[in-house]
Amino acid sequence: MRDLSMHVLDIAQNSVKANAKTVSISFTVDEHRWLTIVFTDDGTGMAPELLQKVTDPFTTTRTTRKVGLGIPLIKENAELTGGTVTIESQPGKGTTLTATFDLNHIDCPPMGDMCDTLLTLVLLNPDQPDFVFHAQTPDREASFDTRVIRQALDGVALNEPEVTQWIRDAINEEFKPILEVQ
Amino acid sequence: MKSIAELEAIRQKTLERVAYRKEADNDIRVVVGMATCGIAAGARPVMLAFMDEIKKRGLTNVTVSQTGCIGMCRLEPMVDVIVPGKTKVTYVNMNPDMVPRIVTEHLVNGNPVMEYTIGAAEDK
Numbered sequence: 001m002r003d004l005s006m007h008v009l010d011i012a013q014n015s016v017k018a019n020a021k022t023v024s025i026s027f028t029v030d031e032h033r034w035l036t037i038v039f040t041d042d043g044t045g046m047a048p049e050l051l052q053k054v055t056d057p058f059t060t061t062r063t064t065r066k067v068g069l070g071i072p073l074i075k076e077n078a079e080l081t082g083g084t085v086t087i088e089s090q091p092g093k094g095t096t097l098t099a100t101f102d103l104n105h106i107d108c109p110p111m112g113d114m115c116d117t118l119l120t121l122v123l124l125n126p127d128q129p130d131f132v133f134h135a136q137t138p139d140r141e142a143s144f145d146t147r148v149i150r151q152a153l154d155g156v157a158l159n160e161p162e163v164t165q166w167i168r169d170a171i172n173e174e175f176k177p178i179l180e181v182q
Numbered sequence: 183m184k185s186i187a188e189l190e191a192i193r194q195k196t197l198e199r200v201a202y203r204k205e206a207d208n209d210i211r212v213v214v215g216m217a218t219c220g221i222a223a224g225a226r227p228v229m230l231a232f233m234d235e236i237k238k239r240g241l242t243n244v245t246v247s248q249t250g251c252i253g254m255c256r257l258e259p260m261v262d263v264i265v266p267g268k269t270k271v272t273y274v275n276m277n278p279d280m281v282p283r284i285v286t287e288h289l290v291n292g293n294p295v296m297e298y299t300i301g302a303a304e305d306k
Contacts (some may be wrong), residue, residue: 163189
Protein backbone atom coordinates (compact mmCIF):
# COMPACT_ATOMS: atom_id res chain seq x y z
CA MET A 1 0.00 0.00 0.00
CA ARG A 2 1.39 3.38 -1.02
CA ASP A 3 -0.16 5.35 1.82
CA LEU A 4 -2.08 5.06 5.09
CA SER A 5 -5.38 6.12 3.55
CA MET A 6 -5.36 2.94 1.45
CA HIS A 7 -4.90 0.83 4.58
CA VAL A 8 -7.85 2.61 6.20
CA LEU A 9 -10.09 1.93 3.21
CA ASP A 10 -9.03 -1.70 3.10
CA ILE A 11 -9.42 -2.43 6.82
CA ALA A 12 -12.79 -0.66 7.00
CA GLN A 13 -13.98 -2.79 4.09
CA ASN A 14 -13.40 -5.84 6.32
CA SER A 15 -15.96 -4.41 8.75
CA VAL A 16 -18.41 -3.88 5.90
CA LYS A 17 -17.95 -7.48 4.80
CA ALA A 18 -18.52 -8.59 8.40
CA ASN A 19 -22.05 -7.15 8.17
CA ALA A 20 -21.40 -4.39 10.68
CA LYS A 21 -24.26 -1.97 11.32
CA THR A 22 -21.91 0.73 12.58
CA VAL A 23 -18.22 1.21 11.83
CA SER A 24 -16.23 3.77 13.82
CA ILE A 25 -12.82 5.01 12.76
CA SER A 26 -10.90 7.33 15.02
CA PHE A 27 -7.58 9.06 14.36
CA THR A 28 -5.51 10.53 17.16
CA VAL A 29 -2.22 12.33 16.60
CA ASP A 30 -0.43 13.06 19.86
CA GLU A 31 2.16 15.74 20.66
CA HIS A 32 5.00 13.36 19.70
CA ARG A 33 3.37 12.79 16.28
CA TRP A 34 2.30 9.25 16.99
CA LEU A 35 -0.81 8.38 15.02
CA THR A 36 -3.30 5.92 16.49
CA ILE A 37 -6.07 4.64 14.24
CA VAL A 38 -8.85 2.64 15.89
CA PHE A 39 -11.40 0.72 13.82
CA THR A 40 -14.40 -0.53 15.78
CA ASP A 41 -17.32 -2.46 14.32
CA ASP A 42 -20.31 -4.42 15.55
CA GLY A 43 -20.03 -7.07 12.85
CA THR A 44 -19.83 -10.83 13.11
CA GLY A 45 -16.52 -10.82 14.99
CA MET A 46 -13.94 -13.58 14.96
CA ALA A 47 -13.52 -16.77 16.95
CA PRO A 48 -10.28 -17.00 19.01
CA GLU A 49 -8.82 -19.56 16.57
CA LEU A 50 -9.25 -17.21 13.61
CA LEU A 51 -8.08 -14.20 15.63
CA GLN A 52 -4.78 -15.96 16.37
CA LYS A 53 -4.10 -16.50 12.66
CA VAL A 54 -5.52 -13.30 11.22
CA THR A 55 -2.16 -11.58 10.62
CA ASP A 56 -1.03 -14.52 8.49
CA PRO A 57 -1.40 -13.53 4.80
CA PHE A 58 -2.65 -17.02 3.97
CA THR A 59 -5.58 -16.77 6.37
CA THR A 60 -8.92 -15.44 5.16
CA THR A 61 -12.63 -16.05 5.58
CA ARG A 62 -12.98 -15.92 1.82
CA THR A 63 -13.59 -19.30 0.23
CA THR A 64 -12.55 -18.54 -3.35
CA ARG A 65 -8.87 -17.76 -2.75
CA LYS A 66 -6.87 -18.46 0.39
CA VAL A 67 -5.14 -15.10 0.60
CA GLY A 68 -5.99 -12.21 2.92
CA LEU A 69 -3.48 -9.38 2.74
CA GLY A 70 -5.23 -6.42 4.36
CA ILE A 71 -4.29 -6.98 8.01
CA PRO A 72 -0.77 -8.36 7.35
CA LEU A 73 0.04 -5.30 5.22
CA ILE A 74 -1.09 -2.72 7.80
CA LYS A 75 0.75 -4.68 10.52
CA GLU A 76 3.95 -4.69 8.51
CA ASN A 77 3.77 -0.95 7.82
CA ALA A 78 2.96 -0.12 11.45
CA GLU A 79 5.84 -2.25 12.74
CA LEU A 80 8.26 -0.67 10.25
CA THR A 81 7.69 2.63 12.08
CA GLY A 82 8.03 1.02 15.51
CA GLY A 83 4.25 0.87 15.95
CA THR A 84 1.89 -2.02 16.52
CA VAL A 85 -1.39 -3.54 15.39
CA THR A 86 -3.64 -5.14 18.00
CA ILE A 87 -6.98 -6.80 17.41
CA GLU A 88 -9.74 -7.66 19.85
CA SER A 89 -12.75 -9.57 18.66
CA GLN A 90 -15.71 -11.53 19.94
CA PRO A 91 -18.03 -13.60 17.76
CA GLY A 92 -21.40 -11.87 17.50
CA LYS A 93 -20.15 -8.68 19.13
CA GLY A 94 -17.63 -7.19 16.74
CA THR A 95 -14.00 -6.33 16.28
CA THR A 96 -11.64 -3.53 17.28
CA LEU A 97 -8.36 -3.08 15.43
CA THR A 98 -5.87 -0.54 16.74
CA ALA A 99 -2.87 0.50 14.64
CA THR A 100 -0.14 2.91 15.73
CA PHE A 101 2.39 4.67 13.54
CA ASP A 102 5.29 6.98 14.31
CA LEU A 103 4.69 9.74 11.78
CA ASN A 104 8.27 10.99 12.26
CA HIS A 105 9.76 7.63 11.27
CA ILE A 106 11.51 7.57 7.91
CA ASP A 107 9.65 4.38 6.94
CA CYS A 108 6.20 5.74 7.76
CA PRO A 109 4.09 5.85 4.58
CA PRO A 110 2.51 9.22 3.75
CA MET A 111 -1.00 9.83 5.07
CA GLY A 112 -2.44 9.94 1.51
CA ASP A 113 -5.85 11.42 0.78
CA MET A 114 -7.62 10.31 3.94
CA CYS A 115 -10.64 12.53 3.24
CA ASP A 116 -11.20 10.76 -0.08
CA THR A 117 -11.01 7.43 1.73
CA LEU A 118 -13.66 8.49 4.26
CA LEU A 119 -15.86 9.79 1.44
CA THR A 120 -15.38 6.57 -0.55
CA LEU A 121 -16.46 4.44 2.42
CA VAL A 122 -19.69 6.39 2.77
CA LEU A 123 -20.46 6.43 -0.97
CA LEU A 124 -19.75 2.76 -1.54
CA ASN A 125 -21.99 1.76 1.33
CA PRO A 126 -24.99 4.07 1.11
CA ASP A 127 -27.41 1.75 2.93
CA GLN A 128 -25.35 0.03 5.59
CA PRO A 129 -23.25 0.31 7.70
CA ASP A 130 -23.31 3.71 9.33
CA PHE A 131 -19.91 5.35 9.69
CA VAL A 132 -18.67 7.41 12.61
CA PHE A 133 -15.40 9.24 12.01
CA HIS A 134 -13.45 11.08 14.66
CA ALA A 135 -10.07 12.80 14.50
CA GLN A 136 -8.10 14.56 17.16
CA THR A 137 -4.81 16.38 17.56
CA PRO A 138 -3.65 18.19 20.69
CA ASP A 139 -5.31 21.40 19.46
CA ARG A 140 -8.12 20.31 17.13
CA GLU A 141 -10.99 17.86 16.89
CA ALA A 142 -13.40 16.74 14.16
CA SER A 143 -16.28 14.32 13.89
CA PHE A 144 -18.70 13.00 11.28
CA ASP A 145 -21.62 10.61 11.75
CA THR A 146 -23.75 9.22 8.91
CA ARG A 147 -26.55 8.41 11.39
CA VAL A 148 -27.16 12.15 11.88
CA ILE A 149 -27.10 12.76 8.13
CA ARG A 150 -29.38 9.81 7.41
CA GLN A 151 -31.89 11.14 9.93
CA ALA A 152 -31.88 14.59 8.32
CA LEU A 153 -32.24 13.12 4.82
CA ASP A 154 -35.15 10.93 5.87
CA GLY A 155 -35.08 8.36 3.08
CA VAL A 156 -32.87 10.09 0.53
CA ALA A 157 -29.77 7.99 -0.20
CA LEU A 158 -26.30 9.15 0.84
CA ASN A 159 -24.94 8.62 -2.69
CA GLU A 160 -27.30 11.06 -4.40
CA PRO A 161 -25.14 13.65 -6.22
CA GLU A 162 -26.06 16.72 -4.14
CA VAL A 163 -25.76 14.75 -0.91
CA THR A 164 -22.40 13.40 -2.05
CA GLN A 165 -21.13 16.92 -2.61
CA TRP A 166 -22.36 18.01 0.82
CA ILE A 167 -20.65 15.02 2.47
CA ARG A 168 -17.43 15.67 0.55
CA ASP A 169 -17.39 19.33 1.61
CA ALA A 170 -18.23 18.44 5.22
CA ILE A 171 -15.48 15.81 5.48
CA ASN A 172 -12.89 18.07 3.80
CA GLU A 173 -13.82 21.02 5.98
CA GLU A 174 -13.65 19.06 9.22
CA PHE A 175 -10.90 16.53 8.66
CA LYS A 176 -8.42 17.99 6.16
CA PRO A 177 -6.76 20.34 8.65
CA ILE A 178 -6.22 17.43 11.02
CA LEU A 179 -5.41 14.57 8.68
CA GLU A 180 -3.02 16.44 6.40
CA VAL A 181 -0.37 16.27 9.06
CA GLN A 182 2.56 15.20 6.89
CA MET B 183 -19.26 25.46 7.86
CA LYS B 184 -21.63 22.79 6.55
CA SER B 185 -24.90 22.62 8.42
CA ILE B 186 -27.45 19.86 8.77
CA ALA B 187 -30.13 22.43 7.79
CA GLU B 188 -28.65 22.50 4.28
CA LEU B 189 -29.50 18.84 3.94
CA GLU B 190 -33.22 19.56 4.22
CA ALA B 191 -33.10 21.68 1.05
CA ILE B 192 -31.06 18.98 -0.70
CA ARG B 193 -33.57 16.38 0.44
CA GLN B 194 -36.55 18.23 -1.08
CA LYS B 195 -34.74 18.75 -4.36
CA THR B 196 -33.57 15.16 -4.58
CA LEU B 197 -36.89 13.52 -3.72
CA GLU B 198 -38.56 14.71 -6.93
CA ARG B 199 -35.74 13.45 -9.10
CA VAL B 200 -35.54 10.10 -7.30
CA ALA B 201 -39.27 9.51 -7.76
CA TYR B 202 -38.91 10.13 -11.50
CA ARG B 203 -35.90 7.83 -11.73
CA LYS B 204 -37.59 4.94 -9.95
CA GLU B 205 -40.30 4.95 -12.59
CA ALA B 206 -37.66 4.68 -15.30
CA ASP B 207 -35.89 1.71 -13.63
CA ASN B 208 -33.22 1.27 -16.31
CA ASP B 209 -30.07 2.09 -14.41
CA ILE B 210 -26.65 1.49 -15.91
CA ARG B 211 -24.34 -0.06 -13.30
CA VAL B 212 -20.68 0.82 -12.88
CA VAL B 213 -19.05 -1.75 -10.58
CA VAL B 214 -15.56 -1.04 -9.22
CA GLY B 215 -13.33 -3.77 -7.73
CA MET B 216 -12.56 -2.60 -4.19
CA ALA B 217 -10.72 -5.52 -2.61
CA THR B 218 -7.17 -5.12 -1.23
CA CYS B 219 -5.69 -5.63 -4.70
CA GLY B 220 -7.99 -3.05 -6.28
CA ILE B 221 -7.40 -0.49 -3.53
CA ALA B 222 -3.62 -0.94 -3.68
CA ALA B 223 -3.70 -0.52 -7.47
CA GLY B 224 -5.66 2.74 -7.26
CA ALA B 225 -9.38 1.88 -7.34
CA ARG B 226 -10.41 4.70 -5.01
CA PRO B 227 -9.53 7.63 -7.33
CA VAL B 228 -11.10 5.71 -10.23
CA MET B 229 -14.35 5.28 -8.30
CA LEU B 230 -14.40 8.96 -7.29
CA ALA B 231 -13.61 9.99 -10.88
CA PHE B 232 -16.71 8.06 -12.06
CA MET B 233 -18.80 9.74 -9.35
CA ASP B 234 -17.51 13.19 -10.39
CA GLU B 235 -17.97 12.64 -14.10
CA ILE B 236 -21.49 11.24 -13.64
CA LYS B 237 -22.41 14.23 -11.49
CA LYS B 238 -20.81 16.70 -13.93
CA ARG B 239 -22.86 15.30 -16.78
CA GLY B 240 -26.04 15.09 -14.72
CA LEU B 241 -26.51 11.39 -15.48
CA THR B 242 -29.33 10.22 -13.23
CA ASN B 243 -29.58 6.69 -14.61
CA VAL B 244 -26.15 5.46 -13.50
CA THR B 245 -25.28 3.84 -10.17
CA VAL B 246 -21.75 3.20 -8.95
CA SER B 247 -21.16 0.22 -6.67
CA GLN B 248 -18.36 -2.08 -5.54
CA THR B 249 -17.32 -5.70 -5.78
CA GLY B 250 -14.53 -7.79 -4.25
CA CYS B 251 -11.53 -9.55 -5.78
CA ILE B 252 -12.39 -11.64 -8.83
CA GLY B 253 -8.93 -13.22 -9.05
CA MET B 254 -7.27 -11.12 -11.73
CA CYS B 255 -5.34 -8.85 -9.40
CA ARG B 256 -2.70 -8.06 -12.06
CA LEU B 257 -5.37 -6.25 -14.09
CA GLU B 258 -6.66 -4.05 -11.24
CA PRO B 259 -8.14 -1.50 -10.98
CA MET B 260 -11.00 -3.18 -12.83
CA VAL B 261 -14.43 -1.75 -13.60
CA ASP B 262 -17.50 -3.51 -15.00
CA VAL B 263 -20.06 -1.48 -16.92
CA ILE B 264 -23.43 -3.18 -17.11
CA VAL B 265 -25.97 -1.64 -19.47
CA PRO B 266 -29.41 -3.30 -19.27
CA GLY B 267 -29.94 -5.60 -22.25
CA LYS B 268 -26.26 -5.50 -23.30
CA THR B 269 -23.24 -7.71 -22.55
CA LYS B 270 -21.19 -6.69 -19.51
CA VAL B 271 -17.99 -4.82 -20.43
CA THR B 272 -14.91 -5.14 -18.18
CA TYR B 273 -12.33 -2.35 -18.21
CA VAL B 274 -8.88 -3.11 -16.78
CA ASN B 275 -5.75 -1.27 -15.59
CA MET B 276 -7.94 1.74 -15.03
CA ASN B 277 -6.82 5.19 -13.97
CA PRO B 278 -8.87 8.37 -13.42
CA ASP B 279 -7.78 9.86 -16.78
CA MET B 280 -9.61 7.04 -18.61
CA VAL B 281 -12.91 7.73 -16.91
CA PRO B 282 -14.24 10.76 -18.88
CA ARG B 283 -13.88 8.86 -22.16
CA ILE B 284 -15.71 5.79 -20.83
CA VAL B 285 -18.49 7.96 -19.48
CA THR B 286 -18.86 9.88 -22.74
CA GLU B 287 -18.50 7.04 -25.21
CA HIS B 288 -19.98 4.11 -23.30
CA LEU B 289 -22.36 5.41 -20.64
CA VAL B 290 -23.76 8.28 -22.72
CA ASN B 291 -23.39 7.06 -26.32
CA GLY B 292 -23.48 3.30 -25.80
CA ASN B 293 -20.15 2.50 -27.47
CA PRO B 294 -17.66 0.61 -25.25
CA VAL B 295 -14.07 1.90 -25.38
CA MET B 296 -12.61 -1.32 -26.74
CA GLU B 297 -8.93 -0.45 -26.21
CA TYR B 298 -9.47 -0.24 -22.43
CA THR B 299 -11.29 -3.57 -22.13
CA ILE B 300 -10.05 -6.87 -20.78
CA GLY B 301 -10.17 -8.34 -24.28
CA ALA B 302 -7.69 -5.77 -25.57
CA ALA B 303 -5.42 -6.28 -22.53
CA GLU B 304 -5.36 -10.06 -23.01
CA ASP B 305 -4.50 -9.68 -26.71
CA LYS B 306 -1.34 -7.67 -25.92
